Structures are given as C-alpha cells and as structure tokens.
Amino acid sequence: MSNLLSNLNPEQLKAVTLPRVSALVLAGAGSGKTRVLTTRIAHLIQSGQASPAGILAVTFTNKAAREMTTRLESMLPINTRGMWIGTFHGLCNRLLRAHYRDAILPQTFQILDSADQQSAVKRVLKSMNVDDEKFKPREMCWFINGAKEQGLRYKDVEAHDEFTRRQVEIFQAYDEQCQKEGVVDFAELLLRCYELLSRNAPLLEHYRDRFKFILVDEFQDTNKLQYRWIRLLAGTTGAVFGVGDDDQSVYGFRGAEVGNMRDFQHDFHVQEVIKLEQNYRSHGSILDAANAVIKHNQARLGKNLWTDAGKGEPLRIFAAANDNEEAQFIVDEVKSLHREGMRLNDIALLYRSNAQSRVLEHSLFRAGLSYRVYGGLRFFERQEVKHALAYMRLAANPDDDGAFTRVVNFPPRGIGARSIEQLQDAANMNRCSLMQAAKSFMPPGRSAAALGTFISLVDGLKASAETLTLQELVEEIVERSTLKSHYQSEREGAERIENLAELTNAAALFNEEYEGEDKPLIGFLTHASLESGEHEAGQGDDALQLMTVHAAKGLEFDAVFLSGLEEGLFPHDNSMNQLDGIEEERRLMYVAITRARKRLYLSYAGSRMLHGQPRYGVVSRFVDEIPSELCKWIVLPERVATFNSYSRGSQGDFFAKQDWGGRSAGGYHPQGTGYAPKTESETVFSAKDTISKQDMQRARFETSRPDAHPFGIGQNVMHAKFGEGVVINFEGSGLDARIHVKFRDVGTKILAMQYAKLTAA
DNA sequence: ACTACGAGACTTTTT
DNA sequence: GTCTCGTAGT
Numbered sequence: 209m210s211n212l213l214s215n216l217n218p219e220q221l222k223a224v225t226l227p228r229v230s231a232l233v234l235a236g237a238g239s240g241k242t243r244v245l246t247t248r249i250a251h252l253i254q255s256g257q258a259s260p261a262g263i264l265a266v267t268f269t270n271k272a273a274r275e276m277t278t279r280l281e282s283m284l285p286i287n288t289r290g291m292w293i294g295t296f297h298g299l300c301n302r303l304l305r306a307h308y309r310d311a312i313l314p315q316t317f318q319i320l321d322s323a324d325q326q327s328a329v330k331r332v333l334k335s336m337n338v339d340d341e342k343f344k345p346r347e348m349c350w351f352i353n354g355a356k357e358q359g360l361r362y363k364d365v366e367a368h369d370e371f372t373r374r375q376v377e378i379f380q381a382y383d384e385q386c387q388k389e390g391v392v393d394f395a396e397l398l399l400r401c402y403e404l405l406s407r408n409a410p411l412l413e414h415y416r417d418r419f420k421f422i423l424v425d426e427f428q429d430t431n432k433l434q435y436r437w438i439r440l441l442a443g444t445t446g447a448v449f450g451v452g453d454d455d456q457s458v459y460g461f462r463g464a465e466v467g468n469m470r471d472f473q474h475d476f477h478v479q480e481v482i483k484l485e486q487n488y489r490s491h492g493s494i495l496d497a498a499n500a501v502i503k504h505n506q507a508r509l510g511k512n513l514w515t516d517a518g519k520g521e522p523l524r525i526f527a528a529a530n531d532n533e534e535a536q537f538i539v540d541e542v543k544s545l546h547r548e549g550m551r552l553n554d555i556a557l558l559y560r561s562n563a564q565s566r567v568l569e570h571s572l573f574r575a576g577l578s579y580r581v582y583g584g585l586r587f588f589e590r591q592e593v594k595h596a597l598a599y600m601r602l603a604a605n606p607d608d609d610g611a612f613t614r615v616v617n618f619p620p621r622g623i624g625a626r627s628i629e630q631l632q633d634a635a636n637m638n639r640c641s642l643m644q645a646a647k648s649f650m651p652p653g654r655s656a657a658a659l660g661t662f663i664s665l666v667d668g669l670k671a672s673a674e675t676l677t678l679q680e681l682v683e684e685i686v687e688r689s690t691l692k693s694h695y696q697s698e699r700e701g702a703e704r705i706e707n708l709a710e711l712t713n714a715a716a717l718f719n720e721e722y723e724g725e726d727k728p729l730i731g732f733l734t735h736a737s738l739e740s741g742e743h744e745a746g747q748g749d750d751a752l753q754l755m756t757v758h759a760a761k762g763l764e765f766d767a768v769f770l771s772g773l774e775e776g777l778f779p780h781d782n783s784m785n786q787l788d789g790i791e792e793e794r795r796l797m798y799v800a801i802t803r804a805r806k807r808l809y810l811s812y813a814g815s816r817m818l819h820g821q822p823r824y825g826v827v828s829r830f831v832d833e834i835p836s837e838l839c840k841w842i843v844l845p846e847r848v849a850t851f852n853s854y855s856r857g858s859q860g861d862f863f864a865k866q867d868w869g870g871r872s873a874g875g876y877h878p879q880g881t882g883y884a885p886k887t888e889s890e891t892v893f894s895a896k897d898t899i900s901k902q903d904m905q906r907a908r909f910e911t912s913r914p915d916a917h918p919f920g921i922g923q924n925v926m927h928a929k930f931g932e933g934v935v936i937n938f939e940g941s942g943l944d945a946r947i948h949v950k951f952r953d954v955g956t957k958i959l960a961m962q963y964a965k966l967t968a969a
Numbered sequence: 970a971c972t973a974c975g976a977g978a979c980t981t982t983t984t
Numbered sequence: 985g986t987c988t989c990g991t992a993g994t
Contacts, residue, residue: 270983295984296984297983298984393984395984397984398984429983459981459982459983462982462983560980560981561981562979563985563986566985567985583982617970622970624970624971758980758982759981777980780980781980782980782981792981796981818979818985819985820986
C-alpha cells in the first residue's frame, strides 16, 4: 500500500486518501489529475474500503476512460472488465441495455450519432411538410439537444413565440419517430437513463446502494443533465469525488456549465476544496505566462500553478507579415528542432479553428515534413463505413428507417426519389416502417424489381447475421451489397475499399475483445456509434501533430507552436457577443499555453487568407497579457535593420532568426530534462533585448511594403499551381500590391503580392 | 435516375 | 480555398 501512495505530494496524498465524503479537487493543468483519480480508486480497493463493483468512475471521452482503466490495471492485479469506468454515454448505455424494458426501449435499440440525428430530423421535417430552409436541420438538432441536455422534454420547453412553438412540435415528432424506429440520440441516452432511474425507486435504490464511491473527471465540463444524473445516483448518502479545473472550461458552447463546480460544493456539502497547484509539466516561464493570462478572468475559483523545474527558456514570439510567412517560420523552426534531436511526435502545432490548418499543411507538405492532423473525419463517420454499418443495422433491425433510406439506393440500383417518396407515403398511411411498406405495399412500377432485389438482399443479410461471425458478416455485406464493386469502379475508391477492409478488421478485433457477448452485432454497432473511432492509423511513425486548441486539451508536448494569435481569430469574433465569451477564449488560451513542456512559440500574421478573402489582423490581446520579460521576439534576418531603426536607446536589438534556437548554444537533450540553456544562450536571451509593442506594430507595417519583395520585371518565377512564368508588371502598393506574371502554360495572371507563393526561378 | 456545375457557408466538439 | 447542397441538364 505504501508503494501506491509513495511519490505523491501532500495535496495529492490528501485527495487520494480522503475518507468517504464528497470532495472537490481543483486540479490545475499538469498537476497529476489522472494520477490522483486512479490512485484513489486503487487505494479504495486495496484498503478494503470499496470493492471494484462499488465504484463508479465517469469521464467525458473514451480515451480518458481507457487511460484510467489501463493505469488502474498496472497498479492493482485486478480485472477491470466488469468495473463501471466509462463515459457518461457509455455508462448510460450500459444501464439502458440492462433495463431496456423499464426504459421502454427495444432490446436492439441503436444509437444515432450527430450525422444520423440530422438526417433523422430531415425526415421528420419532410413528413411534416416543414420548410427546411426556415427550420434548418442543424439548428433543430441544436434546439433538441440543448433542451435534452437541460433535462427538458418537448412538453417542458417554454414557447413564447410562434417559431419556438413550431420547433417544439418538430421536437415532439422527432422523438416519436425515434421511439417508433427504436433509436436514441446521444442526449437521449442520458435523459432516458436519468428518467429510468428517477421513475423507478427500487432500481435507483439498488444502484445507490451499490455505488458507494462515485468519481467524476473533468467536472467543469458537465452539463446540467449530467450534473443532475450524478446527484440522482449519489442521493443524500453518496460520496462524490469531483475533479476539475474551472480555468480549463472551454466547452460552454456545447452546454458545459462551470457553475456546476460551485453548485457541487453547495449541494454536496463539500467541506474542503483540495487544490493541486504544483505543475509537473511545464517550465517556469511557460507557467508564469499562463498564470498571467488567466489572471485577467473575473470568475474564477482561484488557483496559481507553480513548478520547481526552473524558469527554462523564454517564450518565442514571431510576427509574420502574412500567413504563408508564419507557416514558413514554423517549418524552419520545426526542422531545426528536429535536427537537434526532438522527435516530431513531441511537437504540436495548434490553432484556434480548423480552417487555419490548410496553409500550415501546405507549407509542411512542401517542406517534406511528415505531420498528422487530428479531428478530421473519424473512422466510423466515413461515408463508406456508414453505408456498410447501415446494412448491418438493417440486418439487426429491418425497421430502422434511417438505415433504410441511407442504403436503399446505394450503391445505385434504380430506386429514385419518386419511389422513395411513394414508400414514405405508404409507410405513413399504414403506420409502419419503410421496410414493411416496401414488402406489403410495394407500388407497382419500374422500380418494383429493384426494390425486390434490395429486400431479398437485406433478408439474406438478416439470415446470415444469425449464423456468421461478425467478421464474415461484414465481408458478406461488402460483397453482396455491391459496395465493393461500386467503389472499385470509382476513381478515388481505393481508399474507401481499404476502409471497408479495415471495418472487417475492426469487427474481428471486436469479436476477440468481447468474446462470448450474446449479441455481438448489437454490441459492435453500439461500439461504432459510441466510439466513433480513435483508430489512430500510423500512430507509430514520427509525425508533427496538428490540431485545434480544443483537441489538444489533456495532451502535452515538448514544444508547442501556437499560431494565428490575432484579434478576431483568437479570441474568435463569434465569441465576443457571447456571454462569458472572452473569458472562455482566455481559458482556451490558458489551455494552449499549458500544453507546452519546454518550449512555446507564439505567432501571428499581419494578414491572412480567410474564406478566400484577405483579412488584416492585429495581435491578439492575449499576447499583450503575457509579461514581456517572459518573451523574446524573433525577426527574420533581413528585417533586423528595419526593426532596430525603431528601437532607440535602451530598447536594444531584435534578434535575427539565425541567432536563435539554441542551435549551438544550449540544445535539446532527448533523455535529459530537455532544453538546458547554457551560458552562451543566456547571453542571447538577456533582458535588454526587448522592444516596445508600438515599435513592433510599426515595424511590421514597414516590412509588409511591396518594395521588400525580391522580384523585378523580366524575372523568371515559379508558382505552385501555374508553373513557370515571367514577371511583366507591378500594380498598387502597400498590402494591396499586385504582380502581373505571364505564365508559360496558363497565360497572364494578376496575383496579390502577399499571397502569390512565387519563388525565383 | 443520375451527373455536373454553381451558389453559399464557414468556431470550437465528444458522445 | 473547399465542402455541401440544390438545381438543371443528359
């Protein structure tokens, strides 16, 4: 036991060994939050205070749940398989499956992901003859989920105007359609579970009695319904151990309520709040910057991170003339870090919004740096995979109209919109599913044969599902549905076929892992919707990591590049008019900064292409909130003179970029503590080398002038898309300067100087 | 019934 | 710039 508790700091130890009371742990970034959670569970079990079955631990992501489980297994010689550690949705699903009758759900109920939900809403709108321009499916989903996440059914929603009343009607029709089809959306999973427990006293008693210890991760991210769910399960005698960080609450836009942390203290009579403030991740300057920024927020529970790791290096700030230059700077720095021995895997490139990744990717690609972008389409969300899954869903439940509409004519088999409409009418008329309508009320016509083919296909699959293994079933679906041959004839179908093969793989893997599951098909489909697939392909190879700041939450890297630090981008324009908007953006900035272990770069661009339009930016207020003594500004060598002409007297000099980076002085030590600036670089980073913000701004404007460009009339140039050409004229000045180039293959083009990615040829 | 082209949108996101 | 959606044409 002492083994388990050794190496914990006093606060961590206190949290881990707390008796059976409700408690709140304010865990700052990098303060060992997951460690505390898992060690507490291990300690409770080892000391005999709890049995593995008596613990309920809830997280937000599958990844977090998995990490907790793995760590726990390494601490204790127990099998975590039967333990209740999982996401809110995963645990609710488990409860609903166990008590499907009480929850009034079919045993085979399916879970809709966001895309499925949207198409379900579309079908509702159609059947109600509602204009989907006025009631956009996306917004309807938002409305429905928003209500459910507050614990509200359609009849609980207050409607004071005609529009909302109509929305409520659609809400009702949608829920009825879902019930009829035996499907539940994500929010429904939680609400249904909440209602199941609150309406069934013996059942609730049973679980209250069982879960003596409830642990909640990322408490600041809980929404109203999740909070009520926890309260319900805990009752008046339960003990809830909440861990969270109000400064890292960045999901307000999807219903998370930081206020739940305050309410928790009150509602659960929390006697003491334990603060974990010692940070084991970042060097001092990085933490100081994070603390300085977050101090500007008013509504905080209050917390200050510290470290004994030493100051480390200053933050590096780069002001680029435009987005391409910013990207180029990052490429050069990454290359240099890589040369020094830092693995690309340990370097992250963060941005506020996904749209920003393109320019960066472009430069990385040209430079031949391998990188991986997080947060695109996940495996189970891919079109071809969803199609195959729809066939599986029909095999499990032929009355699943969503799955039916998805694949009734995919691959195309001659069933057009007209026929589907007729089917829909027949189904409405007879109050049955589309499949039943197709079987019993098939309208006579040309498409009858095609429909017959489809019906027998699904019937065949249904029969196969009884006898075949999961893997064989997937293989059969891919073949017999002609998905495979369809994609084979498609130009870019190779990748899709690969993904279908990967689905076969996933099915085999699932079977292996959940051997003996009585309903493997249902289990697999649930797995597919609940775990949209962190099937991280190519995780093994060394690649730079690109992601949004949101996606980076919970991760850490040796070096972090935070790009696009401009007003309007970060903080984002759309956040400004939201309540608490700026504070949430600032928390996001805090999250971004605290991702870095040893080195942090901040960059912004004077102009960048956004939505196909140039947009001129001003440095983000968040950069200004970082004390300048923690920062060093980096300037391109050819501009040092320009910048220095603005700084007078004691202001000192800027650094030419090549004097930076600790190439010879200091450097990266892969197995050591990382960057250890030596004397030489300490000199380089001395305090006199700063410049005022105003000079910075003015200098940047100067350097953006067109006469700084390296081209002359008659010069041969190269363009990524247009190929070779010759410069024939210039036009305009300042940021609007344009260059006329006569290309060999595509004729004369007039390009914006700033964006034309021209190179001398 | 299917394909091709043009208009309009576009913060962040897990389940 | 790029993706999705809707309409018009084959």
